[in-house]
Amino acid sequence: MTSDEKRLLKLYRALSERARASLLDYADFLAARDNAPEASVSETPLAIPRPVEESVIKAIKRLRHNYPMLERDKLLNETSALLTKHVVHKHPAAEVIDELEALFKHHYDLHVQAKQDQTT
Template identity: 35%
Template sequence: MASAQQQLTELFRQLTAGDQLTLLAFAEFLAGRSSPGAVTVTREPVVIPEPEPIERQAGESVVGALKRLAKTYPMLDKTAMLGATSDLVASAIMQGADPVGVIDQLENIFREHYEKLKSGDHE
């Protein structure tokens, strides 16, 4: 049992804040299902860290901006943004879209996902 708890703890630490909330909700559901009324879980609210602002460099590439934003918003689940971000990167590389405009859009995507995480909307 101890090794299962250790494994669960390690996996929990690797999750984003939103995924940690999902895992806690699922664990509460399972605990309540097996013994109704027997488990009352009091959990502390998850504190979502503030972004770590990194200034945009002059002449920054789209890929460089993506790396900067990933460091600025380490709490976000990057796979949730993959569709939108990959489309923008592709438009910059394949279609020659204006890099500054693409970077502005990437910053907006990251900011919007952060605001959703802060508001509790993890979908």
């Protein structure tokens, strides 16, 4: 086990159950981002409906699937900030998910505009 792995395990063990769950959710988010295969992507949103009950992590995953044409790196900072707003600052999930929806829509609108600018 590396020193980083030992440190992470020590920190994990010191956390409350709720904080452990949040840490695992965030680790899932990072792992999914790093392991996603590149493939041909739709240029239109997939219209995946928002469930009545949804965690912020699941909303991020849903929105990433819904907007496959968006570059993840361009969304990373803002998405991470909203996730932090929920996990650390205890903002309600529904409120943060609304902001995530608006964020992804805004980036999609910018993507469409950039595509139109390329063709003119």
